[in-house]
Amino acid sequence: MTQSNETTRRWLRRAGSARLEFGADYNPDQWPREFWDEDVRAMREAGVTVVSLAIFSWARLEPREGVYDFAWLDEVMDLLHSGGITVDLATATASPPPWLTRKHPEILPVTRTGEVLSPGARQHWRPTSPIFREHALRLVRELAVRYAEHPALVAWHVNNELGCHNIYDYSDDAAAAFRVWLRDRYGDVEALNHAWGTAFWSQRYDDFEEVLPPRLAASHPNPTQQLDFKRFSSDALKQHLRAERDLLHGITPEVPVTTNFMVMGETKGMNYADWAAEVDFVSNDHYVLPGPQARDELSFSANLTGNLAGGRPWFLMEHSTSAVNWQPVNVAKKPGELERDSLTHVAHGADAVCYFQWRQSKAGAEKYHSAMLPHAGTDSEVFRGVVRLGQRLREMAPVAGSHRRRAEVGIVFDWESWWAAEHDSHPTDRLRYRQEALDWYTALLDAGVRADVLPVGGPLEEYRVLIAPILHVVPAALAGRLRDWVAAGGHLVTTYFSGIVDENDHVWLGGYPGPLRDVLGIRIEEFGPLLDHESVELDNGTTGTLWSDRIDVTGEDVEVLARYKTGEQAERAAVTRRRAGDGSAAYVSTRLGPDGLAPLLPALLGPAGVRGELPPELAGRVELAIRGDHWFLINRTDEPVDLSALPGAGLLGPRGVTVLHRG
Incomplete structure (x- = not known):
């Protein structure tokens, strides 16, 4: 349907x-x-x-x-x-x-x-x-x-x-239904063993009837079992x-x-x-x-x-x-x-x-x-x-009935990366997938740039810039899709803990970020999570928390947009961008928050020709959303905003919304 x-x-x-x-x-x-x-x-x-x-x-x-x-x-x-x-x-x-x-x-x-x-x-x-x-x-x-x-x-x-x-639900009903779901997904138990990596910790199954939901166990349950149980539960x-x-x-x-x-x-x-x-x-x-x-x-x-x-x-x-x-x-x-x-x-x-x-x-x-x-x-x-x-x-x-007008920037949202990136037994349990995506959204709002938040299976090719925060799960087909899009002139931005595993939660070998290494022109050998009290300074005056990758630049035409000024990675690249024909691929290796992302946006959006659609004096104070011929201007502040720079607009009250017709 x-x-x-x-x-x-x-x-x-x-x-x-x-x-x-x-x-x-x-x-x-x-x-x-x-x-x-x-x-x-x-x-x-x-x-x-x-x-x-x-x-x-x-x-x-x-x-x-x-x-x-x-x-x-x-x-x-x-x-x-x-x-x-x-x-x-x-x-x-x-x-x-x-x-x-x-x-x-x-x-x-x-x-x-x-x-x-x-x-x-x-x-x-x-x-x-x-x-x-x-x-x-x-x-x-x-x-x-x-x-x-x-x-x-x-x-x-x-x-x-x-x-x-x-x-x-971890009941016997759920266990029976989970086994049926796994048979449909994998066909036979050997395919399941491969997908779940059951050679680890002597978990190999001889029959689907041996499989249970990831109930409370003596230690961390199998990570692919956890991911599949999330998929199953949604299904x-x-x-x-x-x-x-x-x-x-x-x-x-x-x-x-x-x-x-x-x-x-x-x-x-x-x-x-x-x-x-x-x-x-x-x-x-x-x-x-x-x-x-x-x-x-x-x-x-x-x-x-x-x-x-x-x-x-x-x-x-x-x-x-x-x-x-x-x-x-x-x-x-x-x-x-x-x-x-x-x-x-x-x-x-x-x-x-x-x-x-x-x-x-x-x-x-x-x-x-x-x-x-x-x-x-x-x-x-x-x-x-x-x-x-x-x-x-x-x-x-x-x-009523009008459609949303597509933006030039898309923030890619992936439920499976959200699930898998926050599993146990990871470099840090402080990572929050949705928060990182929201930080980028806020940074774009602050800059006066419209962005669409779209599922990873959506029409990615229609955007000039794609921001894919913590795109942790990258099947080969998705990696190929992103590489082709960049080669065709698209501008990709991704972040720490991206491109790490395939659809089975198996790590891509050869260094991080796995199948995105070549398009990004970088290689990372080891993760760099930060402790709660730790932060790192960048040479553009911003501060990073949560993560700090040791980046080796491996590709041609890779520009370092910011370097670490302090911490274990001092003097090394913190933010990179590789040019690829008319396109580019950028990597942000630490959590910067909305304020820290702001100085990077001109360099990341500029090559794509993306800029705000409102007068500069309204950027950050007013959100613009467009449906058909209707412009919604939303006051993000608790103070009045003068909209007189826009034809037909006047003073927008605190927390106010006005709608302009742009035929």
Whole structure:
């Protein structure tokens, strides 16, 4: 299955018109009936057009095995439709009801240490449990048949945040499914032995039945076993997504199906680049994470989601109006952040702005999580902000359906490198793959340069510059693809701990960075991780941490852009670039952070002719994102910014967003 413009148009036709959708998760079953009419009235005031419904309602929909209660959901569906509000109807399979876990405790996940996770929270199910699958699909069928023709239904919402709490299950069900997955991948046990390097530590297998998940062991589990188990675990959840999707497509072929990804922060167990083609339109949940790059991380995640969607519109299924409840300290959003956060997602391709949730819960684990309608009610600044945003989204209807405009710079993002680079038994356990990628993104934003964050399997050839931070896993085919792209005039930038292993997590021999040595014109014999208190100075005035490679320059036309000034590698190359015809390949051997990367960007981007699209005085203060003919200008600061250098623009308020039409 692949996405298409038709699936997006189908959503818009069912929704009634081309518009930016606005809404939230709606949980009416948490509230007495007398609240529902007020909910719909307030939704209309806010401009809500769509709600995700029944996400955690399995126990209400099927209170006893095989006994269904749809009367309340019928009434809610009809009430929403009469109010002009459409429904993204969930399959309600995210959290099984108590009767199911009591009757079948064997559906409960098992940790790597052998502990069985109890019910009482959510997502207490094994992705590979045939018993869970049977009961879940039975419920999905009942829902699909009952609501197939309901006029409020515009999309199906499979499960919810698949893998948020149950990505890694080490149960006997998982072990059996893992063996099947390995047979499919390798064909025979000798191929498995080769891939896993089982000659080490006497791990050679004689039969697939001897293979287990990487449970708690006396020492470090086999690294390729760990990598394959991550691949398998992502695939197991993808198979559940497919099972629900295929059933829904069979009964309601005209209703698009989605599930909410979680492209944010350190949520890394699900390979969303692999999942994106399985849904009719990409959806994502995102919550702002505290820290100095909080706003940039939001933009990074929205950008990556837009590229997972292939540049087509996607749907923001969840974010927060204000504080969340699950961080160590949950701070309310500042004035302007509700709107800026939402419109940044729109700038990167979202055609829907939705929240968790509509009405803030009175009880339960998320009662302190903000909502569109807070505990304070409609007479609150949060609700007034929601109403203002709803009005602005209505005014921005011409943006709906437009595609993201490709940038000239691409930041390559690879889930398998993320997984493998952070395994145990490595030169350092301080390495953070996503942080390095985010640092480059922030540095480019600071320089006023647009960049796309794109999966490694994406259209790399369309970019002038590719930045591939910690591209740790480099199969031969990818290495060849990058070499050919550089030879054709592309400009590659990569970093420490790149080009180290192949798809089996086997080290490329002959020196680092393996199959990228020749195109980079360098060779490294030994890794140089730094201790926590250590840093190194470069001769361009910047400071490196985490890593410090000993680089031998081996190729012709290699220019040293920066040298180490202090440390064990003093006087040796720290940053290099090799010219290759009209292209080039550069290597950055230490972690510099956004500030340290800034002085390098002119030298790395200059040969490709890449420069910012905004006046220099706006660089760093304003983020530019482009959808079709619409320029989104996002104030990255807490101060007003004068945009008068741009035709049709004026003063942009603190944390503000303005949209200019550039026909």
